[in-house]
Structures are given as C-alpha cells and as structure tokens.
Amino acid sequence: MHELLERTIKEASDYFQNFLIHEYSNKSALHKIDGRVKLVSTVVFVVLAVSTFSLSKVITILLFLLVISAIAGLNMKRMFERIWLFTLFSFIVVLPLSVYNPLYGVIFTLRVAASLIAVQMLIMTTSFADLCSSLRYFKVPKTFVSALWIAYRYAILMFRELFAILLARESRRVAKGSHMDLWRKGGEAVGLFFLRSFERAERVQLAIEARGGNVVEYRGKIKKLDLIYSTIVGFTAFWWVII
Amino acid sequence: MHIPDGYLDLPIAGILYILSLVVLGYSIYRLRDEKFTPLFGIVAAAIFAAQMLNWPIPGGTSAHFVGGALAGILLGPYAGSLAMAVVLTIQCLVFADGGITALGANVWNMAVINVFLGYYAYRAFERFGKSAASFIAGWIGITLAAIFAGIEIGLSTSFGYGLSVTVPVMGLWHGILGIVEGTITAGVVSYIASSRPDILEEKAAPGKTALAVIAAMIVVSPLFAYAAELVGYSEPLENAAEMLGLSENPIYEGLLPDYTVPGIDPYTGTLIAGIVGTVIVLALGYVMARYARTT
C-alpha cells in the first residue's frame, strides 16, 4: 500500500512536471500564432459555446473547433485524452436530469466539451511565458502576472524535487517497509519536503535577483498569420450567429 | 469545487468577475510595494499541487483540498487571496481545470470567500490554540466557499439543478471533506509553527472599512447573482442576434438561395448551412496551415 502510494505520487509528479512545461516536438500552425490572438480567440470560442442551448449552434462550434485543430496539425489523440475526463465528468453530474430530458444532458455535455477543446487549443500551443506576456499586454496588473509566473515556476520546482526525492528513496529501499512507517514518517516527510522546497525557492530567488529580478514583458508584432487566424475566429462567430 | 465553463449563466459569471476584480484589485493595491517572497511561491505551488486530486460529485461540481484558509493564515488575506487567484488562473490556463468564463466565480469562492473567512476564523479562534484555530478555519472556509458555489450554479439556468439540490449537495460534501481540509490545515500550521515560527508572524490585516466592505460584498453576492440572472435571463448573444432580426430571417438565405427552394425543410437547411460553414472553415484553415509552413 505505501509502496503503491509512493509510486503513484512519483508518477504523478513526473506527469505534472512534464505537463507544466509545454514541449513541442511537432509544432502545429497554431503554435506560430501570437499568444494574444489565441487568448482572445479562446475567450470568444468559449463564450460562443456556453451561451446557447441550441443544438445546431453547439454542434457548429464543436465541429468548427475540431476542424480547425485538426487542420492546424494538433495531435487530436492527445486532445481527446485531455478532454474526455472532464467531459465525462460533466455528463455524470447532469445524468440524473438527463433521465427526464436527454437532450439537455447531451447539449450540456457538448457545451462543456466544446469549451474544453477551445481551452486546449490554447494550452497545447502556447507557452506559459507567452501567456503571461499576453496578459501583460491586456493590462493585467504586473503584480498579478509576476505572481502567476512565480507560482508556476515554483510548482515546477516542487514537482521536480518531489520526483527526485522519490527516485532517491527507491534507490535505497532495500527492504519492504511497514505500513506503520507511512503514518509515523509520512507527516514528517511532507513537512520536510515543504521546508526543503521553501529553502530551495529562497536560493532560486537569489538567482533571480542576481539577474535583475522578475520581468515579464511583451515584445513582438501581429503577423499576417495572426490575421488569417482571426478571420477564422470571426467567421466562426458569424456562422454561430446565423445558423 | 472548480466550476467549469458551461455550468454558469454568463450574467452570473460576469457579475462575479466584477466582484472578484474589485477585491483582488484592492489586494494588489495593498501589495503594490511588496516583493514576492519565496514563501508566496511555495505556498501557491503547494496548494496547486494539492488541488490536483479531485473527484466529481453529481448535482454539484467536484471536491478536493482547497487550501484557501491555509493561504490566508500563512500569507495574510491579501497575499493569500492573490496566491489563490494565481493558482486558479494557472489551473484554468494550463490544465483547463475550471472554466475561463467561470474564473471570476471560482476566484470569488476560493480566493476571496475561503481566504478571508479562513483568515478571520483563524484570528478569532487563535487564542484557543493554533491547531484548533486552523482546523476551524480550514473547515468553515471550504464549506462556505462550497455553499456559495452551490448558490451560483443553482441560480444558473444552464445548470439543470435548482438551489434546493446544489446548495445541500455542495455544502454537505464539502462539510464532510472540510474535516480533512481542516486536519491538513492544522497539521501544516503546527508543523510550521514548530520548525519556522517566523513564517507565522502577524500578517497585516485590512482596515476596518475595507473589511466591512468585503464582508458586505460576500453577503450580498448571491443577491447580485440573482439580479444578474433576472436581467439577462436569456443569453445575451442570442438576444443580440434576435435584436438584429437574424433568427427570423437567417442571413444564409441570401448566401444559399437553394435553401428557399420549396421542399427542403428547415432541418435540411441547417444541415446544409453546417456543411457549407465547415467547408469554409476547412478552406480557411488550409490557407492558414499552408501559410504557417512557409514562415
């Protein structure tokens, strides 16, 4: 049991540390689009998706989003992996109602699915640094964006530390421990982990200061590609209205 | 407890955005000259990690450790609410956990109500001991935050359940989960009290007026949400479309004269419109993908 727990935490920390850093082995067309444009588009898409209960509108937006993602070259399998859970979850949440009104259940779930796809199109193609500088561009206060940045950075740091600790424990586990150990030592281990991450963060903070403190600013111009994408978004909104 | 996109009606989501922005804006204003400490980053990161464990509850949203009270106790209400807001934003923008349109509501529940309430509960009961105080703070913070979340989705027509279901479901589940939350909060606070007591020193509290205003806002927020729901009962975009007369007189009749050919029913018309639209998006997308390859 305790080994299973440890293994689960290890896998989870590995997963999150990998997830948090967006890595692009295959870049899609969406990767090249300006973060600001993508951020606005996402909001537009989500608002379109959640402000109607008309089946045709919901299906239109869902279909368009899928088409755009697929043709832009996003990995659709990964997209599906990332949205199915929350979609299913929403389906379950309204399941009792769907018994009386199946159409409601379907539309509700599809609305959620469409919003999730819209958000994933942003997440899968935009680095966090890009997101932060886009938020700055839209006049989100500097304090907030720096705070975002710091929290994100330290989250990665903590998952990394956690993973390292668990691998190290494994390298020296020469006997099966007892379950009692987990309870006796578990609390202490969590506290220690917190302290250790905290002191590591203090040192990283020194490194940040050594190089001039926190900065998140935007540079870069809107390109022609961004205009093409904006046209697609505009067209989607237009078709949503008229259908 | 994260409300996803699609659960809230937009007017309610909008009003909660405004309320959250006011409180958060004030917090940021109060923090403007302060540097972020590593503690801020680590508390935010730890809460972020702890929140990743969650499970769905039918009739509500989901249940998980929230940590608002802990953030309030460790960082003070201002930095605490900022830390929570930041965590929620990252979850929304990196994990798609909690919706973009619902972010305002999520911040309101978990970064404002939970943090401020948790913080004051802790202060109020501190004289009975740090552990007891932080347990109560953790429990009451998450439970009330959940009840507010229940009110918000219950008022929304998009979410098929009414208040009579959502509030008890959210409140009850989190009241139970709150025991775990309280225990963890108490555990962390007492560990820190013993190993790094400097971290727990008195945090700057808001002035009396600010506090009264924030408290009043929390209390009346359900009324605001209710009012917003009444005003914008049907969906704004659909309203706009209706106002332009689009629904009765669809533009695609002009674009697609075939549609008016007698004998084709409205469903087929919609279907054709869907296909045509998809083809156009496909074409535009193709142009984009081609162009992207050349740059």
Added chain:
Amino acid sequence: MGDNLKTIEAENVSYRYPDGSVGVRDVNLEVYSGDRIGLIGANGSGKSTLILLLSGLIKPTEGRVKIFGKEPDKKNVEEIRRRIGVVFQNPDDFLFNPTVRDELLYVPRQLEWSDEELERVLKAYAKMFRIEHITDKPPFRLSGGEKKKVEIASVLIYNPEVLLLDEPTAYVDGKTRRQIMETLKSFDGTIIVATHELDVAKKLIDKVVLLNLDHKIEAVGGKELLHDIELLERVGVL
C-alpha cells in the same frame, strides 16, 4: 568468463526521456564481477542516464538490462537495491532525510542492524569523511561538497557489492578526494564510475567505456584509450 559472473548486462538498450530527448542509444555492455569501468564522454553524452539504467532505477525504452542475471522486477528489486549502491551526480537529488545521521543510517536501519552496530558505522563513516560536526543538520542545508560527501558516505556505509558512481569527486576538496580514491581502490567489488576527471579515472579503472555525442558507445577498451588524444578529441572529451 562464465555467464554466472556477469553482474550487469545491457542488450540493445536505448532510453528516451519523456520529452523525446535521447539519453542513450543502442548500448550493449557486459559488466563482470570485479570490473572497474570508467564511463567517459562529453557533457550530455549519456553517462548519467546509463548509470540509472544499469542500476535498474529507470527502465530502458528499448532493449533490456539484466542485473545479476535477471531483469529487475517487483520480486527481486529489494535484493538488487541491497547489492547495488548508486551515487547520483547531483547530491540534491539524492538526499532526502531529515538529518545527515538519518541519511547515513537509512539503509542500515532497514537492514535492522543492531543499535551498537549502527552507532559504530555512523561514527566510522562520519570520521572518514570528516562530517562529524554536521550529523544533526538537515542535508539540504550543507555546502555543495559536504552534500557530496554525505551522499558517498551513505552509499559506502552499507557496503554494496556493486558501486555505480556518478562524478564522485566533483565539488569535493583535495583531501576528501584522496580519501575517496583510497576507499575506492581498496573496495573489492565492481565499480562503474562516470567522471570528467581523467586523472581520477586513470588511477581507478581498468576498463573504459567511451560514449560519443550521438549517445552511443564509441569504443570499449583498456586504460590506454584515455591516452588516445585523437579519439578523445573526436568525442568531445578533450
């Protein structure tokens, strides 16, 4: 040599990190009991990855690693951990106990050594590495070299048969380095050591595994490889 003496065996082993980066590629290697192998290669050539693979701590994405004749699995993992000691390159990734004392005694306690025995080895190793004065400090509050010393001591202390050492002499001062070298020379098990310090390698090893920048094995041979300037320059070591 008989098959029974093979300590570790890698067959067509490749490892890709989750992000797709190649760690090592197509490694075939046989380690016999008593070998003293130096893993030599430029930065990023795959030495640390190979150490983790050979210890069974990470699984190859292709090929297989056999340790003491078996692929590591749930049943034999504790035995493998008991018989193989791994020193990580970065001590921060290695130390996780609340104090240096707990760190040193982490494995001995699991082996249920008697209290006197625990005290005895603790004292001996703390003295050897001159860390007596810091046994009550948490390891993450030590200087870089102190961490490395604690790391090495906590592996040597339980006397594993096979030592996998990743840069054992980085960050440590001259005196400690001499101490480590002596201890390793008088160690009578199998040693695999990854290092950039060729003079350390020359003194310690009798077999060289040279990795190139393509993450493959470029050459395997005796110590004389370390004098082949042209070869070393080609793989970016010199």
Added chain:
Amino acid sequence: MGDNLKTIEAENVSYRYPDGSVGVRDVNLEVYSGDRIGLIGANGSGKSTLILLLSGLIKPTEGRVKIFGKEPDKKNVEEIRRRIGVVFQNPDDFLFNPTVRDELLYVPRQLEWSDEELERVLKAYAKMFRIEHITDKPPFRLSGGEKKKVEIASVLIYNPEVLLLDEPTAYVDGKTRRQIMETLKSFDGTIIVATHELDVAKKLIDKVVLLNLDHKIEAVGGKELLHDIELLERVGVL
C-alpha cells in the same frame, strides 16, 4: 592603489545562516578592479557564502560589504546587478527560465538590446558552449554539465565587469573546461573564483584567499600559496 579602484570591500564580515550555522567569520577583504582572486578552502569553509556576500545578494549578519564604494541598497541594486555577474555553485539553484534560450537572454532582454543583437549573442554563446541543439529545452531537463554550461553562458553573455564564479569547471567536460579557461583568461574585468581544482586556479588567478575550517581567512597572498603544501594541508585543502 587609490581608493576609487576598490571594487568590493568587506569589513569584519560574518554570516550566520538562519539555523545558526556559521558561514564565514570576520572576513576582511579588498578587491581591486582587475584582480583575479581565487577563493580556496576545504568543503564547508565558506567559499560559497563569501561569494554571495561579496555579490551583495545576502547581507552580512555582522560587518558590512561595500560594492563599488557603496553599501547595496534599493537605489543602486540594479546597477550592481548589471555590473556583477554571479555563477552559483549549483546550477539547479540558478536556472529558472522555461527554456535555455530564455535563460541566456534573460538579462539582455532587460537591457533592451535590439532583436538582431539578441539573436547575434544568443548564437555566439550557444556556439561557444556547444549548446545550440538544446536552446529550446527547459534547463532542468539537461545533463549536469549542460546545466553548468548554460549557467556560465547566461552570465558571460551580458558581459559584466566583475565575475564571481563558484566552481565554474565542476561537471563540465575537458573541451568545455578549456573553452571556459580561455574565455576567462581573455576577460578583462575582475574575477573572483571559488574552486577545488588547484590547476584551474593556478592558471587563472594572481591572488589567493585561503579560508580555513573555522570559516576565517587563513592567509591572503600570491599564487605561491598554492605551492605551500604544508599550509594547504593544514586547512584541509590537500
């Protein structure tokens, strides 16, 4: 030498870590512009602590440090950061950007160099340290030596006047070490370097500050100190 040429000055500086451990004790030191100082001492003698103190990143618990004639405060901190580059001992404490590219350009971007200039220096330094193939990777996904290389490159890239280097050659391969040595030799500012590799020190420095195990300065002198075996043995370096 005139007072105006004093780059860094430490007066009776002591530092205690929050847990009460002594980092350094009673240090008096004057660093003049153009000096090349080696900080030599056993593990735990206080070299890294001293580097952080001299860079103004941590405040002495006793005594004071003046940098460019002034105690660091809010007003002059940016100037100090611009003019002093610090390489930490542990690159994991140092690297915090999402990609190697961002890491290298972190300071240049703040200095608002033009886009072409940024591209140019990025290319030049990536080439120099042979890290072109990893500029899009997150720094924590690199091998130990790659991290160190990125760390050094991201300090050298903005060309500070004073370099404070903590173990710049640990973990890096022979070729990179040669590259670093050449770069540092042709660097025309002030250098303070903490290292355990005496041959690196001998090639690079002209002044030695020797720390002892009591965290105090044992001796200050020229390169000849590095040949005083008896002295070095006394302070635990050899």
